[in-house]
Amino acid sequence: MSIPVIDLAGALRPGDAHHARSAEVAEQIRSAGEAAGFFYIVNHGLDAALIARQFDAAKALFDLPETDKEAISLAHSRAARGHERIGAQTLDANARPDVKESFYCGIEYPPDHPYVQRGYYSYGANQWPAQRPWIAAQSLAYTGAMCALAQRLMQLLALSLGLPESHFDHIHASPMVTLRMIRYPAHPADADERTFGAGAHTDWGAITLLAQDAWGGLEVQMPDGTWTAATPLEGSLVINLGDMIPRWTNGRYHSNPHRVRNTRSGGAPRYAIPFFYTPDYMARIEAVPGSVPDGAAPLHPPCTVGEHLQEMYRKTYGVQAA
Numbered sequence: 147m148s149i150p151v152i153d154l155a156g157a158l159r160p161g162d163a164h165h166a167r168s169a170e171v172a173e174q175i176r177s178a179g180e181a182a183g184f185f186y187i188v189n190h191g192l193d194a195a196l197i198a199r200q201f202d203a204a205k206a207l208f209d210l211p212e213t214d215k216e217a218i219s220l221a222h223s224r225a226a227r228g229h230e231r232i233g234a235q236t237l238d239a240n241a242r243p244d245v246k247e248s249f250y251c252g253i254e255y256p257p258d259h260p261y262v263q264r265g266y267y268s269y270g271a272n273q274w275p276a277q278r279p280w281i282a283a284q285s286l287a288y289t290g291a292m293c294a295l296a297q298r299l300m301q302l303l304a305l306s307l308g309l310p311e312s313h314f315d316h317i318h319a320s321p322m323v324t325l326r327m328i329r330y331p332a333h334p335a336d337a338d339e340r341t342f343g344a345g346a347h348t349d350w351g352a353i354t355l356l357a358q359d360a361w362g363g364l365e366v367q368m369p370d371g372t373w374t375a376a377t378p379l380e381g382s383l384v385i386n387l388g389d390m391i392p393r394w395t396n397g398r399y400h401s402n403p404h405r406v407r408n409t410r411s412g413g414a415p416r417y418a419i420p421f422f423y424t425p426d427y428m429a430r431i432e433a434v435p436g437s438v439p440d441g442a443a444p445l446h447p448p449c450t451v452g453e454h455l456q457e458m459y460r461k462t463y464g465v466q467a468a
C-alpha cells in the first residue's frame with residue numbers, strides 16, 4: 147500500500163469556474179481519507195523559497211547556544227510557545243521519550259484578544275529568539291501562507307464529503323494553529339525497539355501540513371496495519387488528517403498513527419516542520435450532515451475544538467516510559 151499524491155493544480159481557488167478540477171481533487175481526498183488519512187500534495191502554490199527559508203530558520207534556531215534556547219523554553223510560556231529540549235515529550239506512552247528537539251510558535255494573537263484574555267490553550271505571545279529576529283518574521287510569513295492553504299484544503303475536504311465547499315468557512319475566525327519546527331538527532335547508537343524520534347501517535351487537530359527534508363524517516367500505519375515510509379517527494383507537502391476529522395465524518399475518514407526514526411540520514415540531523423491547522427477554539431465539532439445513518443447515534447459526542455485539543459495535549463506530557 148502507498149500514500150497517494152494529489153496534484154492541486156487548478157484546484158486552489160474556490161468557485162464554480164474551478165469546480166471540475168476541485169471535484170477531481172475532492173474525490174482523491176475522499177479516497178485518501180477513507181484509507182490512512184495521509185496524502186502528498188504537489189502544485190500546492192506555496193513558494194519553494196518560503197519553505198526552504200523555514201528550514202534555514204529551524205537550523206538557525208536549534209544551532210543557538212543552549213542558554214539562548216533555555217531563555218525561550220516552553221516552560222516559560224503561558225501559551226505553549228517556545229523551545230522544547232530532547233526527551234520532553236513522549237508521543238507513544240509505551241515507548242521511550244521522543245529523541246527530538248522542537249520549537250512551537252504560531253499566530254501572534256495580541257494580549258487583548260478575547261481568547262488570550264481567557265487563557266485559552268496555545269493563544270498568546272510567541273517567544274522568539276532575540277538573537278535572530280528574522281526567524282520571527284519568516285515563521286509568521288510561513289504561518290500565514292500555511293493557514294490559507296489549510297483553509298483551502300478544508301474546502302476541498304468539505305467537497306469530498308458531498309458538502310458545499312464553504313461548509314467549514316465559518317469556523318476559521320481565530321484558528322488554533324501551531325507551527326512546529328523539529329530537529330531529530332541521529333538515531334542513538336544504543337537505541338532499542340522502543341526508541342523513536344517521534345513515537346507512534348495520531349495528530350489531534352484538523353489537518354497537518356508537513357514539510358520534511360530529504361532524508362526520510364516518517365512512517366505511516368496503513369489500513370492493513372503495515373508501516374509504510376512517507377518517502378520525501380521533491381516539492382511536496384505531506385498532509386494528514388487529525389483526530390477531529392473522524393469526529394466530523396463520523397468515522398468515515400481516518401487519522402492514522404505515524405512515527406519517526408532518523409535512521410536514514412547517515413548520522414545527520416533530520417529536520418521536519420509540521421504545521422498543525424485547527425479551527426477556532428470555540429468551533430463545534432459534530433458529525434457533518436449525511437454522515438450518521440438515519441436513526442443511529444453519532445460515534446463521537448459533539449464537542450468544541452478547545453475541549454478536544456486540551457485533552458489531547460494533557461495526555462502526552464508528563465507521561466514517561468519506564
Ligand SMILES: O=C(O)CCC(=O)C(=O)O
Nearest residue numbers: 344349358364406418420
Ligand atoms: O517528523 C515528521 O516527519 C512528523 C512529525 C509528526 O508526526 C508530528 O510532529 O506530529
Ligand SMILES: [Fe+2]
Nearest residue numbers: 347348349404
Ligand atoms: Fe504527527
